[in-house]
Amino acid sequence: MKTKRDPNLFAALEPSLTAPLADELRPQSLEEVVGQEHLLADGGTLTRLLGLNKLPSLILWGPPGSGKTTLARLLAQHTTFEFVQLSAVFSGVADLRAVFDQAKSRSKGTLLFIDEIHRFNKSQQDALLGPVEAGLVTLIGATTENLSFALNSALLSRTRVLIVNRLSESALETLLKRAETHLNTTLPLTIEARKLLLDFADGDGRVLLNLVETLGEQPQDSPLDPTALGVFLQRRAALYDKSQDYHYNLISAFIKSMRGSDADAALYWMARMLKGGEDPLFIARRLMRFAAEDIGLADPQASLQALAAMQSYERLGSPEGELSIAVAVVYCATAPKSNAIYTALKKATKAAENSGSLPPPMIIVNAPTTLMKESGYGEGYIYDHDTEEGFSGQNYFPLGLKRQQFYKPVARGFERDIQKRLDYWQKLREKG
Numbered sequence: 284m285k286t287k288r289d290p291n292l293f294a295a296l297e298p299s300l301t302a303p304l305a306d307e308l309r310p311q312s313l314e315e316v317v318g319q320e321h322l323l324a325d326g327g328t329l330t331r332l333l334g335l336n337k338l339p340s341l342i343l344w345g346p347p348g349s350g351k352t353t354l355a356r357l358l359a360q361h362t363t364f365e366f367v368q369l370s371a372v373f374s375g376v377a378d379l380r381a382v383f384d385q386a387k388s389r390s391k392g393t394l395l396f397i398d399e400i401h402r403f404n405k406s407q408q409d410a411l412l413g414p415v416e417a418g419l420v421t422l423i424g425a426t427t428e429n430l431s432f433a434l435n436s437a438l439l440s441r442t443r444v445l446i447v448n449r450l451s452e453s454a455l456e457t458l459l460k461r462a463e464t465h466l467n468t469t470l471p472l473t474i475e476a477r478k479l480l481l482d483f484a485d486g487d488g489r490v491l492l493n494l495v496e497t498l499g500e501q502p503q504d505s506p507l508d509p510t511a512l513g514v515f516l517q518r519r520a521a522l523y524d525k526s527q528d529y530h531y532n533l534i535s536a537f538i539k540s541m542r543g544s545d546a547d548a549a550l551y552w553m554a555r556m557l558k559g560g561e562d563p564l565f566i567a568r569r570l571m572r573f574a575a576e577d578i579g580l581a582d583p584q585a586s587l588q589a590l591a592a593m594q595s596y597e598r599l600g601s602p603e604g605e606l607s608i609a610v611a612v613v614y615c616a617t618a619p620k621s622n623a624i625y626t627a628l629k630k631a632t633k634a635a636e637n638s639g640s641l642p643p644p645m646i647i648v649n650a651p652t653t654l655m656k657e658s659g660y661g662e663g664y665i666y667d668h669d670t671e672e673g674f675s676g677q678n679y680f681p682l683g684l685k686r687q688q689f690y691k692p693v694a695r696g697f698e699r700d701i702q703k704r705l706d707y708w709q710k711l712r713e714k715g
Contacts, residue, residue, distance in 0.1 A: 304499075305492040308461055313357050316350055318454030318488075319447060328445060329354075333361050340415050340422040342400070342439070344430055345447025348487030351425035354447065355396040364394035364421060371402040376410050383414050393420045400424035401433035408438045415441045429531065449486030456481065458488050462495045470498055471505065476512040483516060530561075534569060542577050546616035553612055563605055567593035570611050581621035581696035588614045619696030627690035634687060641681035676712040 310316045313323055322329040332338060338358060343351040359366040367382055374397075386393040397403070403411075415422050415438075422442060426433055430444060450458070459481070463469055472480060480498075484491035494516060507515060533556050540548035553566060570592060574585040592611035596604030642648075650660035665675040680686050692698035692705070 303493065304462060304465070304496040305489045308458070308465060308492060310350075310353055310357065312360075313354075316354065316357070317457045318450040319350065319354070321448070322354075322445060329358070333358075338362055338394075338421055340442040342424045342426065342430065342434070342442045342444045343447050344426055344444055346427055346449045346486060348484075348489035348491075349447045349449055350488065351447050352396075352398060355423045355425060358423065359394050359396075362392070362394060362421075364392040365389055366394050366396065367420075368396045368398070371397055371399045371407070376407055379407070379410050383419060386414070386419050392418075394423065395420040396423045396425070398425050399427075401426040401428040405435055408435050412437055412441060450484075450488050450491075451486075452478075452481050455484055455486070455488065455491050458491055459495065462492055466495075466499050468499065470495065471507060472498075472512065473506045473508050476507050476509045479509045479512055480516075533559075533561075534566075537566070538569065538573055538577075541573055541612065541616040542620065544616055544620065546613045549612050549616045550609060553609065557605060563596055563601060563608055564593065567596055567608055567611075570608065570615060574615055576625045577620055577622055578615060578618050579621045579624035579698075580701060581619040581623075581693060581698045583697060585615050585618050619693075619698075621693040621695060621698050623690060623692050623698060630687075630689040634684070634689070638681065638684050641683055644678065644680075644682050646677065647679055672711055674708055674711055676708070676715045 313329075316323055319327075321327055324330065338361070343354060345351055355368075356366070365386075367385075369378055369382070382393070382395055386395075400408075411422060414420050424434075424442070430439060459470075459477075470477070470480075480494060481491070483494060497516065533552055537549055537552035537556065540552055556566060557563065567589070570589040571586065574589040578585040588611045592607045595607035598604070599607070645659050646661065646663040648655075648660045650656040650658075650662075655661075665677055667673055667675045678686055692702040694702070
């Protein structure tokens, strides 16, 4: 496809006395886009697609400030399509119908960009299916949300998903240098403060340029060190939005750190979540689940520690109660691990689903009435406490279902002792 520039495409984005720096420095070509080499470098996904002279419908998935809207606008320059932009925050089915009606009357194609597409409900997303599949419009959607939850499978099947990365430190440094060139100045920062400024941006190019603009508005007599920069800018809170994917990413990192027996990493992710405003009780609930799923009977005390942490927080609140949660985090991270109970329950559930409604064997069914006794209920049952070993070895599975072993203890922690008991009882079964 031949690159062409629509003189009206960026008309609203041209530099002005009031335009934010982030708009003034918005890339004017794909070559100016930073941080998305996996899409735009030689052999990159978008480079290959543009080389085919046919742009498919796309979903651009990435964090705020990574350049999704800019990419969509620049891709329009590589087509002959009419570019139409909607925001899912302010648009609905009626707006989509208007776009489709206009598309039918055009001799050239329509490139429809929908920002925040995850905000469309199911019916609004369904309204896109026919026009996208028929090629009436080429859709580019932008979202920060986890696609598995935000978009329905029918729409995903008609589009190609491209991941837009958060900006790396080197990409942010490139943006910073561009801003300094544009402003014809060098920011009054020490080397350490300059790096801290990039950390404050947290992978968000828009945030970085806004911070640069703030710094540029206030002349400094001497370079700012990290402490002075933090005071001047009022440090930006760590990126953590429970309405976005970060909520799930951080709790996943927290759980996997404990599963990997890394107490230090688990404490770090716990602190990140608390710093970002996460409900400590949510962390405590995940701890209780973790203790049951990933530790189980390898250390039966883990579940008690997790429960105690939740109860302590409920009584103490923040910040005192957070220390009790930290105690349970370290305990669970350093405990022997076993998912044997979790695995056993999954296997037992599958067996129960496959076996249907097989009744329990008559010998283990109570016989509270004379009729039930006369019918054989409970007949032949051996009371385990009456045996020499306290173990009868009878079969408790339903007739027609072979006895199975769902629970297989690991050779760690308390489950080593449990395995000895299971081995002992199995020998008694075989002996009997």
